[in-house]
Amino acid sequence: MSVSANDNSAKVSVRGFLAKYSVLIAFAVIVILFAVASPTFLTPANLFNVLVNNVVMLAIVALGLTIVISSGGIDLSVGVSVDMASMIFVMLLAAGYGGVVGVAGGLGAALIVGILNAILITRLNISPFLATLGVLFIGQSTQQLATSGGQPIYLTSGYAADQFNAIARTALFGIPTPVLVLIVLVIAVHVLLHRSVFGRYVQAMGAQPGVAWYSGIRVPRELSMVHVLCALLAGVTGILLSSTVKSYVPLSGNAFLLDAIGATFIGTTLSRERKPSVIGTLLGVLLLAIVKNGLLLVGWNFYWQQVGIGVLVFLVLAASFGLRRAAH
Amino acid sequence: MSATVLHTEVGVSDEKQTAAKSAGRRFGALVVRLGAIAAFAAIMAYFVIFAPGFTSTFNLINVVEQSAILGVLAYGMTAVIIGGGSDVTEGGIDLSIAANMGLCAAVYATLLSMGYGDFLSVLAAIAVGMAVGALNALAVVGLGILPLLATLAVLNVAAGMELTLTQNTVVGASSPLLGVLVSGSFLGVSALAWALIVFSAIMIVLVHGTSFGLRLYAVGGHPEAARAAGISVPFYVSFTYVLSGLCAAVAAILTVSRLSASTPGSGELLLSVLAAALLGTVFSRRFVPTMGGTLLSVLFIGLLANGFQLLNVSSYWVNGVQGALILLVVAITSFARGSEGSR
Numbered sequence: 036m037s038v039s040a041n042d043n044s045a046k047v048s049v050r051g052f053l054a055k056y057s058v059l060i061a062f063a064v065i066v067i068l069f070a071v072a073s074p075t076f077l078t079p080a081n082l083f084n085v086l087v088n089n090v091v092m093l094a095i096v097a098l099g100l101t102i103v104i105s106s107g108g109i110d111l112s113v114g115v116s117v118d119m120a121s122m123i124f125v126m127l128l129a130a131g132y133g134g135v136v137g138v139a140g141g142l143g144a145a146l147i148v149g150i151l152n153a154i155l156i157t158r159l160n161i162s163p164f165l166a167t168l169g170v171l172f173i174g175q176s177t178q179q180l181a182t183s184g185g186q187p188i189y190l191t192s193g194y195a196a197d198q199f200n201a202i203a204r205t206a207l208f209g210i211p212t213p214v215l216v217l218i219v220l221v222i223a224v225h226v227l228l229h230r231s232v233f234g235r236y237v238q239a240m241g242a243q244p245g246v247a248w249y250s251g252i253r254v255p256r257e258l259s260m261v262h263v264l265c266a267l268l269a270g271v272t273g274i275l276l277s278s279t280v281k282s283y284v285p286l287s288g289n290a291f292l293l294d295a296i297g298a299t300f301i302g303t304t305l306s307r308e309r310k311p312s313v314i315g316t317l318l319g320v321l322l323l324a325i326v327k328n329g330l331l332l333v334g335w336n337f338y339w340q341q342v343g344i345g346v347l348v349f350l351v352l353a354a355s356f357g358l359r360r361a362a363h
Numbered sequence: 364m365s366a367t368v369l370h371t372e373v374g375v376s377d378e379k380q381t382a383a384k385s386a387g388r389r390f391g392a393l394v395v396r397l398g399a400i401a402a403f404a405a406i407m408a409y410f411v412i413f414a415p416g417f418t419s420t421f422n423l424i425n426v427v428e429q430s431a432i433l434g435v436l437a438y439g440m441t442a443v444i445i446g447g448g449s450d451v452t453e454g455g456i457d458l459s460i461a462a463n464m465g466l467c468a469a470v471y472a473t474l475l476s477m478g479y480g481d482f483l484s485v486l487a488a489i490a491v492g493m494a495v496g497a498l499n500a501l502a503v504v505g506l507g508i509l510p511l512l513a514t515l516a517v518l519n520v521a522a523g524m525e526l527t528l529t530q531n532t533v534v535g536a537s538s539p540l541l542g543v544l545v546s547g548s549f550l551g552v553s554a555l556a557w558a559l560i561v562f563s564a565i566m567i568v569l570v571h572g573t574s575f576g577l578r579l580y581a582v583g584g585h586p587e588a589a590r591a592a593g594i595s596v597p598f599y600v601s602f603t604y605v606l607s608g609l610c611a612a613v614a615a616i617l618t619v620s621r622l623s624a625s626t627p628g629s630g631e632l633l634l635s636v637l638a639a640a641l642l643g644t645v646f647s648r649r650f651v652p653t654m655g656g657t658l659l660s661v662l663f664i665g666l667l668a669n670g671f672q673l674l675n676v677s678s679y680w681v682n683g684v685q686g687a688l689i690l691l692v693v694a695i696t697s698f699a700r701g702s703e704g705s706r
Contacts, residue, residue: 159694169690176683338526345519
């Protein structure tokens with residue numbers, strides 16, 4: 036009797052282990068597969084390229100979404116924050132202002148999006164899903180109206196392109212500036228979400244909104260903070276984006292939305308309670324970035340890459356959720 | 364009738380409510396519903412007076428035609444939300460529905476251009492749509508993946524397969540069926556408009572006129588209670604995802620007929636589909652998703668775009684006004700809910 040019971044629990048814990056680490060295992064397997072299939076995959080130059088071009092911007096947006104999803108909400112308007120920051124940043128530079136004013140203006144634009152979300156959600160009691168969906172629509176219109184239907188704004192060398200280059204194309208201690216920005220933000224958000232009182236409040240609101248309210252947490256204030264932070268982080272991505280491509284392309288921020296949501300939720304498979312975490316989100320972003328890059332190196336065309344990513348994410352989720360269900 | 368009974372049953376909260384309180388609640392809900400409908404009516408009245416040709420039969424049929432594709436998709440989304448519950452992150456949602464439509468349209472147009480007949484091509488499109496729906500159902504019901512996440516992965520698969528199939532190009536298509544859909548008419552109403560009318564009738568009867576629909580609401584509202592009552596929750600939830608896939612396939616055939624081709628970029632419809640399904644809840648007595656409410660909000664979105672066009676307002680405003688209206692309507696709704704003191 037007792038032997039079989041032990042046997043069972045051992046089996047269960049193996050399954051639990053597999054469920055918990057399925058993302059990590061998938062990650063390792065994928066890296067090995069690509070390393071075997073493509074000689075360039077594991078070279079420092081390629082990994083560096085993946086980090087700068089595929090990881091940094093998505094990761095920063097995903098950090099913001101991690102905070103929002105931890106609080107039990109969602110932000111569908113992160114693309115708008117990216118775009119508005121990018122738009123104001125580029126417009127200010129094009130008008131001859133310096134880099135500092137540009138960055139401040141860009142972040143200010145994202146801040147306004149965040150405050151708008153916060154007011155709609157905490158003052159008008161609109162569900163985060165609908166509030167941010169509405170802001171998404173309004174943001175799209177605003178951009179179309181501001182750019183006569185979606186004309187990109189290019190920064191040619193005639194403008195203040197020197198300060199412009201200063202952000203995306205410089206390095207400190209040999210580390211490119213965007214990567215440095217990411218490192219700082221990862222540490223900051225990790226501390227904020229997992230080591231601070233604010234983080235406790237956010238987690239409490241996500242787990243038990245009613246209880247959080249009754250235990251004296253100022254839910255509206257903390258929730259406003261959550262949405263403002265998310266918009267600001269997306270704004271940082273907007274500035275990095277336009278300083279990388281030297282232009283503002285209207286409605287381009289939305290491309291981050293689904294990937295960032297995907298990365299955050301892939302990250303939740305690391306925790307038993309399916310809570311989002313900064314580490315998990317980073318892992319999700321890395322997984323998506325590595326797969327995109329690997330499929331490209333193996334020679335799959337762009338169209339098949341999308342199928343490949345979909346199938347892969349599906350399999351990882353199936354493994355994690357399915358194994359955990361079996362373990363219970 | 365039966366749906367109304369269910370709403371009352373599902374809506375009875377734990378605490379006993381005094382007659383006065385429930386009367387107040389009913390009154391508050393009534394005010395909001397009337398307020399939302401009055402806002403819609405005011406906008407319509409403005410268009411009737413100031414937009415030239417707005418009320419002409421030709422124009423109104425045109426709006427219904429334009430709304431057909433969004434409407435069919437929104438029905439699929441509504442069914443999924445009814446069956447899965449309307450929680451933000453854990454409730455039912457089908458993010459893959461627009462991409463699925465794109466894939467079905469690509470399959471349909473490609474098969475037609477390869478010389479297969481209407482019968483086989485339509486059958487294949489419907490099979491593909493329902494297969495994608497079944498994949499969603501497998502992920503959500505079989506594997507227990509969050510709907511938001513499962514359908515997000517399937518979105519990528521469907522969108523990627525559409526791109527692979529069409530190489531991101533326009534695939535022209537023509538066939539007898541498409542000919543009928545484009546130029547056929549009956550009683551002065553065009554075929555596309557009929558498609559929306561017939562499809563609406565089927566969905567409204569299925570969800571609001573049968574015991575099946577009643578159980579579907581039970582499954583979405585109170586899965587535990589539904590299970591205890593002997594309803595097979597997995598079956599009903601799976602059904603909604605497959606139905607959503609079927610809606611995607613039907614919408615695909617309509618969109619190919621409207622454009623005489625399958626075109627890339629159908630994924631952009633997703634947000635409008637979501638908006639239509641969620642906005643529709645305002646028209647129901649208890650603010651739950653209903654097929655009738657979805658139809659009204661789809662027509663409203665269609666009339667809004669059309670009225671702007673006739674008034675010569677730049678189309679860039681349409682999204683923004685749509686977004687602002689969603690916020691306005693939902694804010695009023697949640698205000699009324701809050702003042703009910705139901706917390």
